[in-house]
Amino acid sequence: MRINIYQIDAFTDQLFGGNPAAVCPLIDWLDDEILQNIAIENNLAETAFFVQSSDNRFHLRWFTPEFEMDLCGHATLASAFVIIEELGNNYDKVLFDTQSGLLTVKKIGDYYELDFPSRPPxxxxxxxxxxxxxxxxxxxxxxxxxxxxxxxxxxxxxxxxxxxxxxxxxxxxxxxxxxxxxxxxxxxxxxxxxxxxxxxxxxxxxxxxxxxxxxxxxxxxxxxxxxxxxxxxxxxxxxxxxxxKNRVLIKGKAIKYLEGTIEL
Missing domain, CATH: 3.10.310.10 (Diaminopimelate Epimerase; Chain A, domain 1)
Incomplete structure (x- = not known):
């Protein structure tokens, strides 16, 4: 089995800046153990996996090398970047179903705007x-x-x-x-x-x-x-x-560093 993988620098437009995230588009979900092992192998702060559920809607999950996260901003931005820029989808908005509910990412010029829940301290x-x-x-x-x-x-x-x-x-x-x-x-x-x-x-x-x-x-x-x-x-x-109100909008840019395949 081959899985495409991208490494995206998020919240920057300069290579080697921002926060790197791995992104793996999937056709169907793999076992959680495999997803976790891919994240361990990548050895980045986050690896994002998504499966398309409808036209511009995707189920998104995030894994650190240690565990699955409930919310990750830079890997969400990176995932939207891959969906629009690398997979050739002409979306102005991407919807993600996640552990933190429905998250949206809008393409606004060169920026990606994340719509996340507010978590006041x-x-x-x-x-x-x-x-x-x-x-x-x-x-x-x-x-x-x-x-x-x-x-x-x-x-x-x-x-x-x-x-x-x-x-x-x-x-x-x-x-x-x-x-x-x-x-x-x-x-x-x-x-x-x-x-x-x-x-x-x-x-x-x-x-x-x-x-x-x-x-x-x-x-x-x-x-x-x-x-x-x-x-x-x-x-x-x-x-x-x-x-x-009870949402936080966060805009940032992204740039591709790497594209390849994983052999399973």
């Missing part, structure tokens, strides 16, 4: 092991799926050096630890980084799902619903975001 407290694993302590602690740690400045976010050995002793799957602050330049509303303890990729380059929490938080804090975000990982990525 609630005030929380910080487990000691997370505090011990961070060289700079946050000013505020919030939590939805992920911990959301708020800092005074973008410089703080840049200067955080997580102690991976300590943080890998905790288990927060399938969530992680978001660190965030206001942007220091006027063209960026907020910046962030995301750490995922015990995951193959400890610091995620650009995380669409994290912005389901970041956007409602910063929309309320800054009193504005349209936000420009920057995830300041080594690869980096830009996201154009909007809070629309």
């Amino acid at each position: 609630k005030k929380s407290s910080l487990p000691k092991i997370i505090s011990d694993g961070l060289n700079i302590q946050p000013k505020e602690i919030w939590k939805a799926r992920d911990y959301l740690l708020v800092y005074d400045s973008e410089n703080d976010i840049e200067d955080i050096k997580p102690n991976i050995a300590i943080l890998n002793q905790i288990n927060i799957d399938p969530g992680g630890i978001i660190v965030t602050a206001k942007g220091k330049f006027g063209n960026v509303d907020f910046v962030s980084r995301l750490f995922t303890p015990q995951a193959t990729v400890f610091e995620d380059p650009v995380t669409g799902s994290a912005h389901c929490t970041l956007v409602p938080f910063w929309a309320n804090r800054l009193n504005k619903n349209e936000l420009r975000a920057l995830q300041i990982s080594k690869r980096g990525g830009e996201l154009l975001c909007q809070l629309n």
Whole structure:
């Protein structure tokens, strides 16, 4: 059996930027063990698999090398990119049935706009092991799926050096630890980084799902619903975001890095 595979850099228009995701179009679903083993073999933060159910509607699933995820932004963007750009479908919108409900991706010029559920955080407290694993302590602690740690400045976010050995002793799957602050330049509303303890990729380059929490938080804090975000990982990525009631709209670009086949 041969399965087509694409590797897409999402939330960027530059190769080696943004967040890489593998995408595998399927005719029918394979056993979960096979899907998980493909994700392990790919050794990327996410591998997306989809099966077409009707004209522009697909069943979509996401796997890390460790487990199946309930929501992934960059691999959803990458999947829509493959469906439209690589499989030759002239859709202006793609519908995905997922564990997180119906997700839509619109093609708007060179951008792909994700329509995701909003996950506003609630005030929380910080487990000691997370505090011990961070060289700079946050000013505020919030939590939805992920911990959301708020800092005074973008410089703080840049200067955080997580102690991976300590943080890998905790288990927060399938969530992680978001660190965030206001942007220091006027063209960026907020910046962030995301750490995922015990995951193959400890610091995620650009995380669409994290912005389901970041956007409602910063929309309320800054009193504005349209936000420009920057995830300041080594690869980096830009996201154009909007809070629309209980939904978060996230726009980004994508570019193909690799195309090939898997032999099973």
